[in-house]
Amino acid sequence: MLGLKLTTDPRWANIAEGNLSEILTDHAWCEQKAATNAISLIANNSEYPDLVKALTEVAMEELQHFQMVTQLIWERGYTLGRERKDDYVGQLMKFCKKDGSRNASFIERLLFSAMIEARSCERFKLLSTNIKDPQLAKFYYDLMVSEAGHYTLFLNFARKYTVDIDVDKRWQQWLEFESVLIQSYGKKEHIHG
C-alpha cells in the first residue's frame, strides 16, 4: 500500500481501540502538526503558485481534521490532552538531508511529508477495518482517503520541482529507511506509535 515496504501488525489497532482517549488526543495533534507543516512549506516556497494553492487547501483540510477529532473527543466525554511527542516523526526528520541546496531541502521536506501521509494513511486504514465502533470505523475510512490524496500531492510536487534530485531513487531510500524504522513501533496507542 502506497509503496510502504512493511505493514503494521493489526494488533496495533486493538491497542489503539483499548485506549480511545489517548489515540484521539495523539491523533488531534498529528492533524495540527500536518497543518503547520503545510503552512511552513508555503512560507518557505512562495514562488510556486500551484504549490501555494494546493497546500493552502491541505492546511485547511488538516485543520478541519483537527476540528473533527477534537469534536469526537468532546462528544465522548474525553479531554483533549497535551501534545504528544512523535518519536517516529522525529526519526524521519533526522533522516532528512540537510546539507544540500535550497531546492534539495525543499524536495526532502516534500518526501518527509509524503512519508508521514503514507504511514498515517496505512494506520487509518487499519483502524477503519479493525475498530468495532461503527462511527469511528467510518471516520477513519474517510480520513484514510483524504491522507492518500495528500501523499500523492506531496510526491508529485517533489517530482515536478526537483532540479537535480532523482526523486524516485531518493523516495526508494525513504521507503527503505522507514521499513526498518517502523519495526520499532506498533506497540503504543499513538497514530505513529
Ligand SMILES: [Fe+2]
Ligand atoms: Fe489529516
Ligand SMILES: [Fe+2]
Ligand atoms: Fe494529510
